[in-house]
Amino acid sequence: MHIHMARQFNSILITGASSGIGAALAEAYAAPGVRLFLSGRNAARLAEVAASCIEKGADVETAEIDVAEAQQMHDWITEADDRSLLDLVIANAGVSGDTSGAESTKEREQRIRAINIDGVYNTVAPIAPRMRERQSGQIALMSSLAAFRGLPSAPAYAASKAWVRLYGEGLRGVLSGDGVGVSVICPGFVHSRITAANRFDMPLIMDSGRAARIILRGIARNRARIAFPLRFYALVLLVSALPPSLTDRFFATLPRKE
Ligand SMILES: NC(=O)c1ccc[n+]([C@@H]2O[C@H](COP(=O)([O-])OP(=O)(O)OC[C@H]3O[C@@H](n4cnc5c(N)ncnc54)[C@H](OP(=O)(O)O)[C@@H]3O)[C@@H](O)[C@H]2O)c1
Numbered sequence: 489m490h491i492h493m494a495r496q497f498n499s500i501l502i503t504g505a506s507s508g509i510g511a512a513l514a515e516a517y518a519a520p521g522v523r524l525f526l527s528g529r530n531a532a533r534l535a536e537v538a539a540s541c542i543e544k545g546a547d548v549e550t551a552e553i554d555v556a557e558a559q560q561m562h563d564w565i566t567e568a569d570d571r572s573l574l575d576l577v578i579a580n581a582g583v584s585g586d587t588s589g590a591e592s593t594k595e596r597e598q599r600i601r602a603i604n605i606d607g608v609y610n611t612v613a614p615i616a617p618r619m620r621e622r623q624s625g626q627i628a629l630m631s632s633l634a635a636f637r638g639l640p641s642a643p644a645y646a647a648s649k650a651w652v653r654l655y656g657e658g659l660r661g662v663l664s665g666d667g668v669g670v671s672v673i674c675p676g677f678v679h680s681r682i683t684a685a686n687r688f689d690m691p692l693i694m695d696s697g698r699a700a701r702i703i704l705r706g707i708a709r710n711r712a713r714i715a716f717p718l719r720f721y722a723l724v725l726l727v728s729a730l731p732p733s734l735t736d737r738f739f740a741t742l743p744r745k746e
Contacts, residue, residue: 495575495626495669495707495708495709495710496708497517497522497575497576497626498521498522498523498575499522499523499525499568499572499573499574499575499576500517500522500523500524500525500574500575500576500577500578501524501525501526501527501565501568501574501576501577501578501611501615502514502517502524502525502526502527502577502578502580503527503528503555503578503579503580503581503607503611504527504528504555504580504581504582504630505524505526505527505528505534505537505580506526506527506528506529506530506533506534506536506537507528507530507533507537507680507681508678508679508680508681508682508696509580509630509675509678509680509696509699509700509703510526510528510578510580510581511533511537511696512696512697512699512700513578513580513700513703513704514526514537514541515537515540515541515544515697515700516697516700516701516704517546517576517704518540518541518542518544518545518546518548519544519545519546520545520546521545522545522546522547523546523547523548523549523572524538524541524546524547524548524549525549525550525551525564525568525574526538526541526548526549526550526551527550527551527552527553527555527564527581528550528552528581529552529553529554530552531552534550534552535550538550549568551564554603554607555579555581555603555606555607555608555610555611556602556603556606556607556610557610558606558610561607561610561611561614562610562613562614565577565611565614565615566614566618569614569615569618573622574615574618574619574625575624575625575626576625576626576627576628576707577611577612577615577625577626577627577628578627578628578629578630578707579607579608579611579612579627579628579629579630579652580628580630581603581607581608581611581630582603582604582607582608582630582648582649582682583599583600583603583604583682584600584642584645584682584685585597585600585642585644585645586682586685586686587681587682587685588600588603596644597643597644600644600645600648601644601648604645604648604649604651604652605648605651605652608629608630608651608652608655609655612627612629612655612659615627616659616663616668619663619666619668620663620666620668623666623667623668624667624668625668625669626668626669626670626671626707626710627656627659627663627668627669627670627671628670628671628672628673628703628707628714629652629653629655629656629659629670629671629672629673630652630673630675631649631650631652631653631656631672631673631674632645632646632649632674632675633674633675633676633715633720633721633724634646634649635649635650635652635653635674636650636653636674636724636725636727636728637724637727637728637732637735637739638732638739639739639742640739640740640742640744641739641742641743641744652672653672653674656670656671656672657672657712657713660672660712669710670710670712671706671707671710671711671712671713671714672712672713672714673703673706673714673715674713674714674715674716674721675699675703675715675716676691676692676693676694676716676717676720676721677690677691677692677693677694677720678693678694678695678696678699679693679694679695679696680696686743687743688743691720692717692719692720694717699716702714702716
């Protein structure tokens with residue numbers, strides 16, 4: 489049997505920490521002796537999260553940066569790492585169709601790709617070679633249970649999360665020999681601004697604090713895939729294992745976002 493040592497983190501960078509799951513993760517990691525680098529685009533929301541993390545004793549630095557901006561992301565992450573070796577980086581920022589703020593389907597899908605795919609890449613690319621060189625560190629990528637099967641309700645979103653999941657799984661294999669851990673996070677429904685936009689019943693939806701506790705435990709153990717809630721994950725695995733022709737009719741009955 490393999491015994492996993494729970495890892496402790498002192499210098500943590502989280503994108504999209506101004507609300508929802510990212511904010512809950514920042515607050516869950518906040519403690520004396522912990523330095524947090526938190527990003528988002530909304531300064532007011534970001535400041536609120538920073539204040540609550542500081543109250544918990546953490547040392548907090550915020551950055552208003554769009555994850556789609558590769559150069560700004562590179563500069564922010566390498567400067568943070570130069571000053572305070574990052575031992576955990578969480579590429580969490582993401583949007584759904586409803587939260588992308590776009591007018592047309594084309595613009596919406598373009599933003600989903602820029603933020604959910606390029607944004608994750610822009611977060612991981614600056615830090616992976618550094619962690620690899622020093623043979624330590626942990627990276628976590630935010631995918632979704634929506635990443636296992638094409639969804640007529642959200643084609644670009646599901647596809648963007650599939651990219652994140654597969655990229656993370658591959659990266660884990662690349663970095664494992666160098667002592668760097670990689671976890672892919674696949675939540676079901678979690679209360680946040682993304683799910684607040686949904687007008688349908690969401691099965692097994694949980695609050696972001698509970699999701700954060702599950703994610704923290706998984707990251708500490710360097711779990712390859714942190715998928716929850718378990719019952720929803722089991723259903724997703726089963727349905728995605730079937731040929732699409734058998735499940736198309738079922739997916740056509742699911743509620744749409746628009
Ligand atoms: N909620 C769920 O049920 C669920 C399930 C599975 C996966 N997820 C994933 O979890 C992650 C967090 O989402 P959430 O549900 O917590 O939604 P949320 O409350 O809308 O939070 C999204 C976060 O991402 C940030 N963000 C969005 N676009 C950004 C950009 N271009 N640059 C920088 N930051 C950006 C937002 O900050 P600003 O608005 O300040 O930019 C915010 O902090 C997403 O990747 C989402 O796809 C959520």
